[in-house]
Amino acid sequence: MIHEISPHRLNNEFLPNAEPWKDDIIIFAQNDMLMVGGEPGNMRFPKRQEIRSNRFVYQYLFSLDGHGVYHAIGNHTAPLPGFAYKTMREIRWQMQGPREYMYAAYTAWHLISWYEDNHFCGRCGHPTSYAAKERALECDNCGHVIYPRIIPAVVAGVINGDSILLTKYAKRNVPFYALVAGFTEIGETLEECVAREVMEETGLKVRNIRYYKSQPWGNVQDLIVGFYCEVDGDTTIQMDRDELKEALWVKREDIQGQPDDWSLTNQMMMTFKAGQEPQLSK
Known part of the structure; x- marks a missing residue:
């Protein structure tokens, strides 16, 4: 199954202060698509060292085989050379692996979608912010806490x-x-x-x-x-x-x-x- 990636390992520990290193993986999301590159069976994501712009904020998601996986937050960008935006369905049926990157894509999309759906509090309508000690969003106005949707x-x-x-x-x-x-x-x-x-x-x-x-x-x-x-x-x-x-x-x-x-x-x-x-x- 897609999550059975041994000997590879996805670690979903919450690390709010992590910063990307040059070999860490960067996920760009646009509408319902992720930016991916490579050939079928050998999909890949951009690494931090391939991104020349400094206009992005990087949100830590999880790690894969010890490398951080981050979501690039900022204005939508055109695909990097050798990359293209693809829907999750296209990623599954066209890219077809490797399995650990497919699992990373699905897990990243899960988290990114949850963050994007909860910019505002569902109780009072005020903006939310990142919780400091756990993977959650908090309303600064009413204190409502929102956990990932499963x-x-x-x-x-x-x-x-x-x-x-x-x-x-x-x-x-x-x-x-x-x-x-x-x-x-x-x-x-x-x-x-x-x-x-x-x-x-x-x-x-x-x-x-x-x-x-x-x-x-x-x-x-x-x-x-x-x-x-x-x-x-x-x-x-x-x-x-x-x-x-x-x-x-x-x-x-x-x-x-x-x-x-x-x-x-x-x-x-x-x-x-x-x-x-x-x-x-x-």
Whole structure:
């Protein structure tokens, strides 16, 4: 998955007074795009020594393999030579790695989006400022504290004997299959979310809901939690056509993976294909 970057390491420790050195990574964001360079499979970001202008303020985000990763704050700039602005979707499908830089891009976008969305206090409307001792924003007027936005979501591998439920979303131009997924509602456990999403999208009841793994998915600020479960009773799919354009049972041997191996969804599909999904404890 995208966050499985060992032996590389992303360290998200909050270091508010850090300053970039010449080899540190600088992230330029413009609208919904990041500035990237390199060839497919060998993406890179600018380093501080490549930036000749002194008109930027550098906001520390995290470190990657000991090198600081900073957001360049200032007036939007034209791409540096050899770089271009690309959306997160373009970065995923066109640049395709290396994995540690993809994870850095997703995590940087998560933080930059949160900072950009919270220049003003949601309670009183006054400007916010950086907290001194933790990754947070504070309102100087009313004292309201705003923490990074992390949205819990689930992905469900629904099993029917030797088959699993695969879907395609109605409003996305994506050619490959995925699993049922959705966001957790207020006052709902993750397991309850699994049962509700499966019922809403496919009309199926499920049982034996069991945890598999979790994954940060920073380009949409999600924390995705994966579960397997069994269909309970009637296996007839009643698809919600506002949500899905396809939903079907697929045998293990017929499962086709997604184009890359970065998503929890893809790993769960391929884990089931290999017959290695977690079993119920006896």
